[in-house]
Amino acid sequence: MPGSVSAKTIGRISLYRRLLATLRAEGVQSAFSHELAAMAGATPAQVRRDIMAVGYSGSPVRGYEVDALIEAIGRFLDAPEPEALALVGIGNLGRAIMAFFEARRPNLRIVAAFDRDPAKVGRVIHGCRCYGMESLEEVVECEGIRSGVITAPAEGAQEAADKLVAAGVTGLVNFAPVPLRLPESVFVENMDLTTSLEKAAYFARRGEVRKEVAR
Amino acid sequence: MPGSVSAKTIGRISLYRRLLATLRAEGVQSAFSHELAAMAGATPAQVRRDIMAVGYSGSPVRGYEVDALIEAIGRFLDAPEPEALALVGIGNLGRAIMAFFEARRPNLRIVAAFDRDPAKVGRVIHGCRCYGMESLEEVVECEGIRSGVITAPAEGAQEAADKLVAAGVTGLVNFAPVPLRLPESVFVENMDLTTSLEKAAYFARRGEVRKEVAR
């Protein structure tokens, strides 16, 4: 909302960067909007508009230079220095997410995990140190953490979010199956497993209904 | 697209049902649109429209009857009989999702998991039987599976999706960090961890910028 770029746009830009990285790995030096669009499941005009938003210009003949565009997206999307993230709720899902990010993005690292269970405190899981909830504010401030991931169960999610926000976090990814009530200045991306599966099942069923009707 | 109800609407309806279930557990018998709206992070008008979509009518005095609305949502959202789902990619994330759904929705069950690794075949993880990829088509058809979850790594995701679709699956939840190329008749819900964290980090950073500017 502040700088006029929507969350959807940011999502697509994040995707373009990864697609461009695979192109670069294949030795491709330039790409056209329709090529990126086909890979990203977007339209060429959308790609052009998104790339304009990151402040990069392509050429009518060569299209977009892969190397330079990746760099431009980095300048647009990344913080100047590597960014530290927190995770709250060291269950199965929390551990899976820590593992997923362990060796992935060098400029986006989950550095601290928190849990109510004292048995988990003090361990290092997937390169990430585990703390009790009472240390949250101190660790978040000390590490300069501004974003967090909530993998706590439904009952603990609101409390986890409140503590993170109180400590200064302004961006959250919420995997708990409950919506969070937070100030509008805090960005929340909801990743609701139950909803996503119910959606898929609903539309899968309708797909079949459609076929039957079409007969 | 077919029956005019958007995926967003389905997502909200799925959420209302869970909120209503907690209300029922607390002994609440009726709810107004503004109450549901406050809980779901939606507007009252949105709630009214969504509930109309499920074919239920409230009363101007009592609002919506919790029990009856839950039932109406079930008729709208659920298949007539319990629905079987498949999961492809038995890694950390796949196991976490199987655990999450093990005892949750009785009418939405992950009944079969698939993996390329022969070491995983034949086991039962979180109540879910594991098969090799070569058995996918047979098991999906035999179990009447119409929806699937992809937790395979990026390299294997497209192949997993293709095999599921070839076997008759028409609804997917994709956790792999690549977009899938599939026929338009197949519904895909993308749950991209990397994108979601990059979004949160981006807007968290912008939030701080805003504060600094406001000073």
Added chain:
DNA sequence: TAGATTGTTAATCGATTAACAATC
């Protein structure tokens, strides 16, 4: 009845799509 909420229509908003001159 009076009052609050409902279903439903009209106005608004934002994003996507289509179109086109400018560019190499």
Added chain:
DNA sequence: TAGATTGTTAATCGATTAACAATC
């Protein structure tokens, strides 16, 4: 130049919001 793609503006589309008569 001719041709394809770019940046950018206008038209379209869909969803959200506002408004309001109907209802209990």
